[in-house]
Amino acid sequence: MDPISYERAADVNGALRSAQEPGSMYIGGGTNLLDLMKGGVSRPMRLIDITRIGGSLDTVATLPDGGLRIGALVRNTDAANHALVRERYPLLTQAFLAGASPQLRNMATVGGNLMQRTRCQYFYDTAFAQCNKRLPGSGCAALEGLNRTHAILGASPQCIAVNPSDMSVALAALDAVVRVRGPSGERTVPIGEFHRLPGDRPDIDTTLQMGELILAVDLPPPLFSDHAHYLKVRDRASYAFALVSVAAALQMDGNTVKDARIALGGVAHKPWRSHAAEQVLNGHPLTAANLRTAASAAVADARAQRDNAFKIELAQRAIVRAVNQAAGRAGGVA
Structure with a gap:
């Protein structure tokens, strides 16, 4: 070192x-x-x-509009088990508890979770000279190497690594906002704009400017307390990153979906909010046919590599299962 x-x-x-x-x-x-x-x-x-x-950076507080502010230094375990998070944002609690291991959650912070680097064995192992994320312009070893766990959405010829965070997928579904402060003052960044797609600069994972510090994550007033589910599909039940994960949140009026939120993890360089899938469901009955159409829309632009084509079908099945779970219909919809 x-x-x-x-x-x-x-x-x-x-x-x-x-x-x-x-x-x-x-x-x-x-x-x-x-x-x-x-x-x-x-x-x-x-x-x-x-x-x-300390101060506001390690506390959870209610906002004037009824939302919630989670300080950047709040530990993942504490955020997951906070009474207001569990009651108002069960999707976020589920995502926290799906991540890593209890020991890591006891140490990891909310701000640090947001700043996790994308996962790729060629990025993490310096024995491989080809990695545009480590050495811009050197190439991407994953394109011709083992790419079973890599991206199917939003990738580029420069990088096919995926964002590893479970928390961030739930935040994407909940329309969270990240508060940061830097030399030019304080600003807010919608969670959908916080992480970057790789493009031709895969070495840059976020839109933070030099020296900026994450202060907190703001959650809007709770709208999905009754119908939310985080599903994580992985190779083993603990301490493994998602092959595909789905954060599903619904507002229901009887059998009709008033508002659907669907975000995917394990499929892209950033948490992947699927507005296309949401549009299929919004304002329509939650039927099996509509749900299958929504799941198909979510992966319409997917591009597989040699080893990860299975993720396209897996993502669709995971969306169907997660939405069914969120709606309280574990056995499926009619």
């Missing part, structure tokens, strides 16, 4: 000042960054520890 300097920030302004130094990175729980450092993938010159800042 390369030599680094370490600084413990006392407040947000101090952290922002320190982050302007070249090679600086914030560290919270460190559950992703430390792995990247140990593997030689990430080489910061200075770590700015923000875990002792």
Whole structure:
């Protein structure tokens, strides 16, 4: 490991000042960054520890409009088990509890979860010289290599890695907003604009500007407390990333879908909100035929690699199952 300097920030302004130094990175729980450092993938010159800042960054608070603000330093376990999150946003609780392991959730923070790097064995292993995410312009080894776990949506010839976060998929379905502060002041970023598709710059995962610090995640007033389900399909039942995951949330009027939210994980460089699937369901009865059409619409633009074509069918089946679960119809719809 390369030599680094370490600084413990006392407040947000101090952290922002320190982050302007070249090679600086914030560290919270460190559950992703430390792995990247140990593997030689990430080489910061200075770590700015923000875990002792406290204040609003490590609390959960109700917003004036009835929404909820979750501080960036709230641990994943604490967020998942917070009474207001469990009651008003069960989709988010389910997503938190599907992620990683209890030990990691006890350490990982909400802000750190948002900042996870995309997952690809060729990115994480520096023995492979070809990785546009590590070495822009070097190529993408996954295109011709093992790509069973890789993207089927939104990929580019430069990168087919996928975002690993479960939390972010639920946030995408809930229309969350990320609050950040940087040298130019504070701003809000809709969750759908926070993560990037790879394009020709797969080395950049988010739209954060240099030195910006995540302060909190704001959730809108709860609309989907009664009908929500997070489904994670993976190779083993614990401590595994999603092959495909689905965050499904519904507002129902009898058998009619008033408002549907469907977001996918494990299929793209960012959490993938499927507006096409939602449009098929909105304003219509929740029938098996409509649900199959919605699932098909969600993957209409999918492009498979050699090893991951199964994900196209898997995503459709997962959408059907998750929506049925959200509607309280585990046995299917008529």
